[in-house]
Amino acid sequence: MSALERHSLRLQLRVIFRLAEREDLPKLEWYGKYTHFRRLFERTYQEQLRGERLMLLADVNNFPIGQIFIQLGSADELWLPKHAYLYSLRVMDAFQRQGIGSALLREAEALLRERNYSSVSIAAAKENVAARRLYERHGFQVVAEDAGRWSYVDHEGITHYVNEPCWILEKSLR
Ligand SMILES: CC(C)(COP(=O)(O)OP(=O)(O)OC[C@H]1O[C@@H](n2cnc3c(N)ncnc32)[C@H](O)[C@@H]1OP(=O)(O)O)[C@@H](O)C(=O)NCCC(=O)NCCS
Numbered sequence: 001m002s003a004l005e006r007h008s009l010r011l012q013l014r015v016i017f018r019l020a021e022r023e024d025l026p027k028l029e030w031y032g033k034y035t036h037f038r039r040l041f042e043r044t045y046q047e048q049l050r051g052e053r054l055m056l057l058a059d060v061n062n063f064p065i066g067q068i069f070i071q072l073g074s075a076d077e078l079w080l081p082k083h084a085y086l087y088s089l090r091v092m093d094a095f096q097r098q099g100i101g102s103a104l105l106r107e108a109e110a111l112l113r114e115r116n117y118s119s120v121s122i123a124a125a126k127e128n129v130a131a132r133r134l135y136e137r138h139g140f141q142v143v144a145e146d147a148g149r150w151s152y153v154d155h156e157g158i159t160h161y162v163n164e165p166c167w168i169l170e171k172s173l174r
Helices: 035-049 100-114 129-137
Strands: 016-019 053-060 063-072 083-091 119-125 141-146 149-153 159-163 166-172
Touching: 016 100, 035 053, 035 149, 053 100, 063 100, 083 100, 100 119, 100 129, 119 129, 129 141, 129 166
Parallel strands: 083 119
Antiparallel strands: 016 053, 053 063, 063 083, 119 166, 141 166, 149 159
16 A cells, blocks of 8 residues: 555445436536526526426535436327437536446436437537547437537626537437
């Protein structure tokens, strides 16, 4: 054992996967890193209450260290297949590369299967090679590309335009 190893402590953390509650919203800002998404988090939460989206969190000690949001598409007719869209997958830096991102993908898929969704898609920024690799390992396949243009209004009311070309990947849940 080296001198440095004598000063280490091995932790076992319990990660709970659950839907967001109102008191999680400020915590999703991750102490300033995502303050600019305050309105987006609030709107997504309202959409979750209306049954249009889900905010799935990876919770450690009542703090969301990871998240994935789900846009629930609805079929025009009951018997038509339903398709959902996953987005905003992120895990706090210190908790990455330990399987939490993969677990969030698996939990999101399980939630969709329970709701009888037949397929799901996700976007990976073209420059985010690691994200595309992760999704492909989970059975997603590239089906299209997209200009990735979207906008959001930050916590001060300023509109930001994002331009992030991406791959669209899809997976069957059947
Ligand atoms: C993409 C992201 C969500 C992945 O989260 P994560 O928790 O690190 O994901 P995982 O741990 O499940 O997998 C990541 C890698 O760690 C590896 N890994 C998983 N468990 C591991 C472990 N116990 N020990 C070592 N490596 C491990 C996986 O094999 C994977 O390897 P890869 O890079 O070759 O694909 C995370 O990197 C992130 O938040 N990035 C910034 C935001 C982002 O880019 N989001 C995607 C938007 S398109």
